[in-house]
Amino acid sequence: PLFELVEGEGEREVVRPIFSIADILGAVMGIGKRGIEIKRFKGLGEMNPKELFETTMNPTKRKLLRIELTDAVEAEAMFTRLMGDEVEPRRQFIEDNALNVRHLDV
Incomplete structure (x- = not known):
C-alpha cells in the first residue's frame, strides 16, 4: 500500500x-x-x-508485472540522473519536464 x-x-x-x-x-x-x-x-x-x-x-495479494528493458545504457543514464549523487542533473530534468507530468506521487 x-x-x-x-x-x-x-x-x-x-x-x-x-x-x-x-x-x-x-x-x-x-x-x-x-x-x-x-x-x-x-x-x-x-x-x-x-x-x-x-x-x-504475500502471493495471494501481490501483483507481478513484467518489465522489459530495451536500452540498458539509456536506462542506466536516466537512473543515474534521477537517483544519483549529483543534484544539478536531477534539478534540470525536473525543470525541463515539470509541465509534462501526468502521474505524480507526492
Missing part, C-alpha cells in the same frame, strides 16, 4: 492498508477521527517484516 491508517495505540491499535490517495477519505470517514495516524511508505525498508509480507510479498 501507499499508506497505512493507524487507529488507536498499543494493544488497541488497528492498522488498515490504504492503496490510493482516493481511499484515504473513505477510510477516515468510515472510522471517524479518533486517534488516527496516516503513514506513507516511501520504500520497502520502512516496513517491518509483517507489513512487508502483508502488503508486498
